[in-house]
Each structure stands twice: as C-alpha cells, then as structure tokens.
Amino acid sequence: MNIVEKILARASGKPKVSPDDVIFANVDKVMIHDVSGPGVIKVFERLQSQGISVDKLWDPTKVWVAEDHFVPSAEKISAENIVKLSNFTKKYGIEKHFKYGMGQYGICHTLSHEEALVMPGDVYVGGDSHTNTTGALGAFACGLGHTDVAYVLLNGKIWFKVPETYYFKINGKLPDHVMAKDLILKIIGDIGTDGGAYRTMQFGGSGVDEMSVQSRLTLCNMTTEAGAKNGIVEPDQKVVDYLSRRGATNVNLVKGDDDAEYAKVFEYEISEMEPMVAKPFSPDNISVVREAPSVELDKSYIGSCTGAKYEDLVAVAKILKGRKVKIRTEILPAAISIYQRAMENGLLKIFLDAGATIGPPTCGACCGAHMGVLAKDEICISTTNRNFPGRMGHIESQTYLASPLVAAASAVTGKITDPRDLK
Amino acid sequence: MKGNIIKYAQDNIDTDVIIPGQYLKVHDYAELATHAMEGLDPDFHSKVKEGDFILSGKNFGCGSSREHAPIALSHSGIKAILALSFARIFYRNAVDGAYLLPIEIDKDAYDGISEGDEIDILLSTNEIKNITKNQTYKMKPFSEIIGNIIAAGGLFKYKPDQD
Ligand code: SF4
Numbered sequence: 001m002n003i004v005e006k007i008l009a010r011a012s013g014k015p016k017v018s019p020d021d022v023i024f025a026n027v028d029k030v031m032i033h034d035v036s037g038p039g040v041i042k043v044f045e046r047l048q049s050q051g052i053s054v055d056k057l058w059d060p061t062k063v064w065v066a067e068d069h070f071v072p073s074a075e076k077i078s079a080e081n082i083v084k085l086s087n088f089t090k091k092y093g094i095e096k097h098f099k100y101g102m103g104q105y106g107i108c109h110t111l112s113h114e115e116a117l118v119m120p121g122d123v124y125v126g127g128d129s130h131t132n133t134t135g136a137l138g139a140f141a142c143g144l145g146h147t148d149v150a151y152v153l154l155n156g157k158i159w160f161k162v163p164e165t166y167y168f169k170i171n172g173k174l175p176d177h178v179m180a181k182d183l184i185l186k187i188i189g190d191i192g193t194d195g196g197a198y199r200t201m202q203f204g205g206s207g208v209d210e211m212s213v214q215s216r217l218t219l220c221n222m223t224t225e226a227g228a229k230n231g232i233v234e235p236d237q238k239v240v241d242y243l244s245r246r247g248a249t250n251v252n253l254v255k256g257d258d259d260a261e262y263a264k265v266f267e268y269e270i271s272e273m274e275p276m277v278a279k280p281f282s283p284d285n286i287s288v289v290r291e292a293p294s295v296e297l298d299k300s301y302i303g304s305c306t307g308a309k310y311e312d313l314v315a316v317a318k319i320l321k322g323r324k325v326k327i328r329t330e331i332l333p334a335a336i337s338i339y340q341r342a343m344e345n346g347l348l349k350i351f352l353d354a355g356a357t358i359g360p361p362t363c364g365a366c367c368g369a370h371m372g373v374l375a376k377d378e379i380c381i382s383t384t385n386r387n388f389p390g391r392m393g394h395i396e397s398q399t400y401l402a403s404p405l406v407a408a409a410s411a412v413t414g415k416i417t418d419p420r421d422l423k
Numbered sequence: 424m425k426g427n428i429i430k431y432a433q434d435n436i437d438t439d440v441i442i443p444g445q446y447l448k449v450h451d452y453a454e455l456a457t458h459a460m461e462g463l464d465p466d467f468h469s470k471v472k473e474g475d476f477i478l479s480g481k482n483f484g485c486g487s488s489r490e491h492a493p494i495a496l497s498h499s500g501i502k503a504i505l506a507l508s509f510a511r512i513f514y515r516n517a518v519d520g521a522y523l524l525p526i527e528i529d530k531d532a533y534d535g536i537s538e539g540d541e542i543d544i545l546l547s548t549n550e551i552k553n554i555t556k557n558q559t560y561k562m563k564p565f566s567e568i569i570g571n572i573i574a575a576g577g578l579f580k581y582k583p584d585q586d
Contacts, residue, residue: 022568024583035447039490042450043520052579070448077448129488129512145490145516151578159568159583193435194482198511227485227510282435367487368444388439388486390462395443 002165002260003234004200007140011123019164024157028122033066033108036127038081039146041088057092058156064096064117065089066108069363071100074370106335106361109133109305114335116246120235121254130305132224136216138235163229164263165200170207172271177419180215181403184222185276189286196228203233207270213242214311221306222385225283275418278401281389289406289418298378300411303332304366307383310338312404317347319408320354326414329356330372368393381410426474430538436479437486442495455491456498473500478536484513497522507533518569521577532560
C-alpha cells in the first residue's frame with residue numbers, strides 16, 4: 001500500500017484498502033474557521049429541528065478553530081460570526097480556539113503546522129478546501145463542506161472513497177530564483193484544474209527530499225487547484241524536526257510500502273526550471289515569467305496560506321532589501337508567530353523601508369473578502385492560489401499568481417518581473 | 424423528476440462565481456439564494472424557477488469548499504445539476520447535505536440538451552429524457568454509497584451499518 005492507503009486502512013480498521021473502496025475513516029483532527037464554523041452551526045440548528053441530538057461533540061480535544069477569513073471583523077455580520085464561534089467553542093468545550101487579537105492566531109492552514117496541530121499519519125479534515133496543505137506533514141489532509149464537518153464533529157468519522165494516487169517524482173534541486181510555487185504552477189499547467197480530480201497527488205524524489213517543509217506545504221496547498229482530494233509528502237526527519245521545534249513530541253513517521261502502487265507516475269527535472277506565473281482567470285493558464293504579458297500592475301499581494309509563510313517572507317525581503325516598491329504592496333504574514341519572527345529578524349523593517357504596507361494575519365483579500373480588494377480593471381500579482389473571475393475583488397479585476405520572489409520583483413518594477421532581471 | 428434546463432456551455436464553473444467570496448459571511452439561506460450565480464450570470468435570480476436544472480461542462484463546482492454554493496442553488500429552486508464532471512467537494516456537499524442531485528452526463532446529453540428544454544431524470548433506469556426534443560441519453564449511475572445517501576435523504580439520515 002502507498003502512504004494514503006496505509007493511513008486510510010489504519011483509520012478504518014481494515015488490514016488493506018485499495019482505490020475505489022468506500023470506507024468510513026475515524027478522524028484524528030478537525031478544523032473549522034469563521035466561515036465554515038457558522039456554516040456548521042447552521043447545520044447543527046437544522047439537525048436539532050429534526051430531532052437529532054447535537055448536545056455533545058465526539059471529542060472536543062481533537063477540534064480546533066481559526067479566525068481568519070473576515071478578521072479583524074470587516075463589518076457587522078462578520079463580527080457576529082466571531083461571536084457565534086466563541087459561543088460554540090465555549091458550549092462544546094473546545095479549547096484550541098485561536099482568537100484574533102489574542103496572541104497566536106492566523107490562517108487555519110498555517111496554524112496547522114506552525115502550532116504542530118497535525119501529525120504524520122493523521123486523518124485530518126477541515127471545513128476549507130485548502131486543508132490539503134497540511135498533507136506536507138505526511139497526514140491524509142482533506143477539505144470537506146459544512147454538513148460533512150458537522151457529521152465528523154458528532155460522530156468522529158466520515159466516508160471516503162479511497163483515492164488512486166498520482167505520484168510526482170521530482171528530480172534535481174530548485175535554482176535560487178525558483179520556488180516550490182513555480183513548480184506547482186507548472187504541474188497544474190500540465191495536468192489542468194481537474195487533472196488531479198478525486199485523486200491523491202503525492203510528491204517525492206530527490207527534489208522534494210531537498211525541499212524545506214514550508215516549500216512542501218506550498219506544493220500540497222495547490223493540489224486543490226488541480227482538483228485533488230489531497231496532497232501528500234512522505235514524512236522524513238525534516239518533518240520531525242519541524243514539528244518538534246514547534247512543541248510536538250513523539251512524532252511517528254508513516255511511509256508507503258516499497259511495492260506501493262500508483263495510478264500514474266509523472267517525472268519532473270527541476271534544476272533548470274524557470275519562474276512561472278498563472279495568468280487570469282485560471283491557475284492552469286501558465287506562462288514562464290519572461291514570456292508573460294507586459295501589463296501595468298496596480299498591486300502586489302504577498303499573503304495567504306500559500307505564500308506568506310516565514311520562508312516566503314524571507315524570499316520577499318531578499319528582493320525588497322534596499323529597493324523601493326513602485327505599486328501598492330501589501331504583505332500579510334500568515335500567522336502571528338511568523339509576524340513575530342519577521343520582526344525579530346528585521347524583515348518588517350525591510351518591508352517598511354521599501355514602502356510596502358504590512359497587514360495582520362488574515363485571509364483578507366485572498367478571497368476578495370476585505371483588507372484591500374481589487375477595483376474594476378485593476379491588475380494584481382499575488383502569492384495566493386486562485387485567480388478565478390472576481391476572486392480578489394471586482395469581477396473585472398485580474399490576478400496573476402506567482403511565487404513570493406516574482407511578486408516582490410514585480411512590486412519593484414510595476415510589471416511582471418523575473419527576479420533575475422532586477423537591476 | 425421533471426424540470427427545465429438553464430444551460431451554461433462552459434467548463435470549470437467555480438464556487439467563487441456560484442456565490443462570490445463577499446457572501447461567505449452570510450448564512451441566511453434565502454439571502455444566499457438571491458446571490459446565486461452572481462459572478463457569472465446576474466440575471467440568474469430573476470430567471471430561475473422552482474424545479475429547474477442547470478446543465479454545464481466539466482469540473483462543475485471547482486474551487487472553494489463553500490457549502491454556500493449548493494445551498495444558494497438549491498434555495499433558488501435548482502433540483503439537479505447535469506454536468507460532464509464535478510469537483511469533489513461540491514459533489515459531496517450536494518449529496519451529503521441533500522441539497523440537489525449532481526448528475527454526470529456524457530457528451531451526447533451535453534450537446535443534445537439546449538437552454539429551456541424540458542427534461543425528465545429517470546433515476547430508476549439512469550436515463551435522461553428530453554421531452555422537448557424527444558431524445559433519450561444515458562446518465563452515469565451513482566456509486567452505491569452515493570445512491571444510498573441520496574435515498575436516505577442525506578448523510579445524517581444514512582445508516583452506514585446497513586452497507
Ligand atoms: S488564505 Fe486564501 S486560500 Fe488560504 S484559507 Fe484563506 S482564503 Fe483560503
């Protein structure tokens with residue numbers, strides 16, 4: 001069995017599972033946030049009106065709550081949603097509630113690894129499509145809707161069809177000016193936005209072994225944009241160290257068998273890769289940066305679960321150091337712990353000296369919610385993961401998806417720029 | 424199950440256009456319905472009728488996991504989506520929440536059915552009858568668990584031990 005089959009077999013109490021088997025898997029961790037949480041609460045209300053008991057959760061210690069999409073509260077409704085979340089966690093005894101404005105908080109998928117909330121081998125589900133991100137720690141991490149999350153909260157399990165796995169064997173080492181973001185854009189460009197549909201996308205090979213855990217998180221984050229059920233990397237010592245530094249103990253490594261089977265294997269040689277960009281209006285509409293259209297940008301957005309981890313901010317600082325931005329540049333560290341590290345290591349000063357503005361950890365404009373949404377006809381380069389029409393604001397605005405290096409280089413020139421071409 | 428078709432002849436209709444991000448904070452189902460399809464077809468709300476079906480291409484419902492999407496469509500009156508394929512979370516949400524039926528069709532049905540056609544979905548034989556054009560097409564049968572959840576009326580009414 002491969003790693004996903006092993007995790008799902010363990011979680012469903014079966015000696016072996018194969019692709020297309022339907023199983024009920026016991027869940028190890030569940031996440032809700034300020035959009036899916038109120039959605040789940042609404043499902044609870046509906047269940048109650050049908051006489052189904054919602055008095056107790058199956059295990060409140062396995063649940064954690066993030067406030068990320070509409071915080072700091074954008075207006076009245078989002079403020080009320082935050083109150084609803086607080087009432088919910090109080091009522092059900094959920095202690096892991098990361099409230100904005102109180103120490104550590106941030107984007108849900110960032111907290112999952114920054115706070116070592118998910119372990120290798122876990123079945124982890126969240127009320128958000130980018131739950132896939134956390135597969136980089138070697139967990140089966142998968143997004144679900146409100147009804148499914150409500151079911152998990154009450155029953156501790158959920159059905160899955162065991163996915164077949166596409167294995168992406170990555171050889172070589174990324175050049176300095178290329179990031180995991182460029183690689184995943186290239187892969188999505190090759191297989192399309194439904195190229196991984198219903199499947200696992202697993203990443204391995206010497207290129208992934210070389211990569212930091214944070215780079216692997218970027219790869220797994222955007223498996224969602226290829227339609228995948230989940231993304232995963234077999235955990236190694238780097239994952240153990242990463243989680244241990246964040247307080248985890250007894251991190252167990254689960255791996256696939258030597259004779260594991262994959263539905264398909266794709267090979268990539270990355271040593272000569274070029275920086276990439278996804279043009280409007282789809283993450284698979286890619287081009288190498290040097291062949292991208294020469295448009296006048298209005299804004300560079302450096303934020304989100306995809307592109308505002310600590311390592312992403314380091315890449316941005318490398319470019320912005322001693323330079324000035326030419327367009328509106330918003331930098332939103334993805335969690336308070338990252339914000340703090342960026343402050344301690346002088347990154348925030350570099351950003352401010354360059355003329356960029358720094359925002360709080362929030363999804364904000366990534367999903368067109370608040371904190372800098374785009375106006376009609378505005379064009380943005382962004383370290384986020386989606387560029388559908390209207391995703392970051394007005395339906396006639398445009399977003400180019402790029403790596404933190406490219407987004408920073410473009411901030412400096414006002415045009416889509418390969419970091420190698422900066423003077 | 425009979426109804427009329429609203430056709431969007433395109434692939435990758437994502438949940439950001441089915442219900443734009445600014446409404447994610449809204450959890451009032453009736454209000455969500457008034458914004459359904461707003462990112463693609465601002466006239467949708469005025470033209471949709473109770474019992475209508477949507478017909479579309481590949482990868483319907485891709486993108487964000489927001490359950491607001493099937494909710495907004497179902498509370499607009501949509502009873503089923505016929506598409507060449509679906510994105511997985513939209514599909515699960517539609518079935519587990521018992522909001523609407525996600526029906527996978529083939530190219531014949533996609534090309535053959537036009538805007539406004541009246542069709543009849545025959546779940547017992549996995550066929551789609553086009554009453555307006557007097558044609559019949561195949562639909563992909565639901566897998567066993569999906570069929571059982573639909574028959575039960577959603578995930579919470581389904582008893583897994585019966586399988
Ligand atoms: S940062 Fe963007 S992609 Fe990530 S969870 Fe928030 S809205 Fe979703």
